[in-house]
Amino acid sequence: MEARLREVGGAAPGGLARPALEALTSGGKRLRPLLLLLSAGIGAPVWEEALRAAAATEVLHTATLIHDDIVDKAKSRRGAPTTVARYGREVAVATGDYLFAEAFAALSSIGDPRVIREFAEASRGLAAGELEQFRASGGPVDVEDYLEHIKLKTAGLFRAACVAGGTLGGLSLPQIDALATYGQALGLAFQMSDDVMDLVGKPGIMGKGIGTDLAEGTVTLPIIFALREGDAETIRRVLATPRPDPELLEAGIEAVLDTDAVARTEAWAREEIGTALRGLEALPACPERAFLEVIAAEVVGRDV
Amino acid sequence: MEARLREVGGAAPGGLARPALEALTSGGKRLRPLLLLLSAGIGAPVWEEALRAAAATEVLHTATLIHDDIVDKAKSRRGAPTTVARYGREVAVATGDYLFAEAFAALSSIGDPRVIREFAEASRGLAAGELEQFRASGGPVDVEDYLEHIKLKTAGLFRAACVAGGTLGGLSLPQIDALATYGQALGLAFQMSDDVMDLVGKPGIMGKGIGTDLAEGTVTLPIIFALREGDAETIRRVLATPRPDPELLEAGIEAVLDTDAVARTEAWAREEIGTALRGLEALPACPERAFLEVIAAEVVGRDV
Numbered sequence: 388m389e390a391r392l393r394e395v396g397g398a399a400p401g402g403l404a405r406p407a408l409e410a411l412t413s414g415g416k417r418l419r420p421l422l423l424l425l426s427a428g429i430g431a432p433v434w435e436e437a438l439r440a441a442a443a444t445e446v447l448h449t450a451t452l453i454h455d456d457i458v459d460k461a462k463s464r465r466g467a468p469t470t471v472a473r474y475g476r477e478v479a480v481a482t483g484d485y486l487f488a489e490a491f492a493a494l495s496s497i498g499d500p501r502v503i504r505e506f507a508e509a510s511r512g513l514a515a516g517e518l519e520q521f522r523a524s525g526g527p528v529d530v531e532d533y534l535e536h537i538k539l540k541t542a543g544l545f546r547a548a549c550v551a552g553g554t555l556g557g558l559s560l561p562q563i564d565a566l567a568t569y570g571q572a573l574g575l576a577f578q579m580s581d582d583v584m585d586l587v588g589k590p591g592i593m594g595k596g597i598g599t600d601l602a603e604g605t606v607t608l609p610i611i612f613a614l615r616e617g618d619a620e621t622i623r624r625v626l627a628t629p630r631p632d633p634e635l636l637e638a639g640i641e642a643v644l645d646t647d648a649v650a651r652t653e654a655w656a657r658e659e660i661g662t663a664l665r666g667l668e669a670l671p672a673c674p675e676r677a678f679l680e681v682i683a684a685e686v687v688g689r690d691v
Numbered sequence: 692m693e694a695r696l697r698e699v700g701g702a703a704p705g706g707l708a709r710p711a712l713e714a715l716t717s718g719g720k721r722l723r724p725l726l727l728l729l730s731a732g733i734g735a736p737v738w739e740e741a742l743r744a745a746a747a748t749e750v751l752h753t754a755t756l757i758h759d760d761i762v763d764k765a766k767s768r769r770g771a772p773t774t775v776a777r778y779g780r781e782v783a784v785a786t787g788d789y790l791f792a793e794a795f796a797a798l799s800s801i802g803d804p805r806v807i808r809e810f811a812e813a814s815r816g817l818a819a820g821e822l823e824q825f826r827a828s829g830g831p832v833d834v835e836d837y838l839e840h841i842k843l844k845t846a847g848l849f850r851a852a853c854v855a856g857g858t859l860g861g862l863s864l865p866q867i868d869a870l871a872t873y874g875q876a877l878g879l880a881f882q883m884s885d886d887v888m889d890l891v892g893k894p895g896i897m898g899k900g901i902g903t904d905l906a907e908g909t910v911t912l913p914i915i916f917a918l919r920e921g922d923a924e925t926i927r928r929v930l931a932t933p934r935p936d937p938e939l940l941e942a943g944i945e946a947v948l949d950t951d952a953v954a955r956t957e958a959w960a961r962e963e964i965g966t967a968l969r970g971l972e973a974l975p976a977c978p979e980r981a982f983l984e985v986i987a988a989e990v991v992g993r994d995v
Contacts, residue, residue: 399819401822402822402823458784477821480758480784481758481762481818481822482822483788484755484814484817485815485818487791488814488815491795491810491811492815494807495804495811496804497804498804500802503799503807504800506795507795507796507798508796513788514707514785514786514789517781517785518705518707518782519705519706
């Protein structure tokens, strides 16, 4: 997968090759390609096709991250400057567009329109989600808005990766539906867990989280819960302040952690994981299914 | 086509519907859908599929224009504010991404991977072309660079529209190749003609062109010729000046028009039209082919 992604980046024309290559090799965990390949492996795919689709999944994901960082004006990601921070928004727009087109070019070479449709639908959701995150900044968000948003931004591509894999593996429609249930619920849990880690820090790493969401005015599920139960005034002040100073941000994180918002969010994520695991029961017992179960179990309290 | 495009725009989620609708209904001439439908009509398409693909062509084109205007920081297009000028770059990035995904979702519903591949390849070129235009600003560009650039930015989608139409019409491979030749040559001539009109004004409209390309530092074919033959110093000064004042810009336009750069560009465009028309000879005589011939003849000195 790494070699394929390097190849895709290096094949980009002219000034796009460097930013594309950097974005594609900046240390993602390749979770979406893994989901696609495991889902495919439950059946009997043409592996070359499955590998191509798996790489396209990551290319599409990377294109979205590059454009997200333009929308969010993000300076760094995974410890490195974002494409927009390093090369400016002109290069970032074009690099994202190129990778997006490259993903669909690769998918079209597989020749299964159902696979392309899955990713096109997911991409439509990703684009809609880009803007909603921006518009929600600082404003009120309720649980339904949040769920809708993370379905578009995260769960849609997880789902598409699983469905595409099952399709390429030649699974039955009920089996592909089961993978869709798994992928969507896993994606929701993944995002909830991510939102918790932004507040409490990553497992195995000392110290608190960095409160990026609070600082950027992004209202996540734990923040919604904390606004209802805790010191809403402080939390709202942090959300409404562009670039809050460290003390204010720290006060905001404390205000969230003083409630049971994190525990409630983790409980919700665990429920989603339950849904994901029940989905897998419709699939034949095999090493790939066992691996998908392990991934689901790892997502709550994960570092993937 | 207009009703379909309004439908696509209106179906966009949340904050994307208004910008999407405005961009899709801002008065484009729908040349690309027309090329697709005429090419399809040479054979025997499923018209519902051809119409869907034709609309997707325009949606894809519109997505590119929206992102181009971010890259070029353009304030207006077709007499109206650009999406980026009216809604900011966050909304413009997301709206373009949404329309791009929407186009591929529509294409995937047709179920012919060859059609999707054509547009994915063209989109890859469009993205590469976005950046090259930006990078060329103010710098030296030669004829080969220019041709490569307009192949990516303009001719690629013309070609894809013709090839997709021929494919959906069930034409033979040699016939589809002939349409590819036609589409590509037409696109090149179209862009050359556009570049001339930027300097001499549009037919039927009094007065000179507005010199947008010179003002933005974009080196087009007539400008390349004029740099070789005329007052290169003045032209270079205009190209290198961000937002040149009206006198300087006027001097730059004059410096180009004092050479035979426009005549040479028009001659090149006519040669491309010759190539386009020769391509059509491989196709059966029919009203659609005659219409494609008329379009080619109109492109030099056109207003489409």
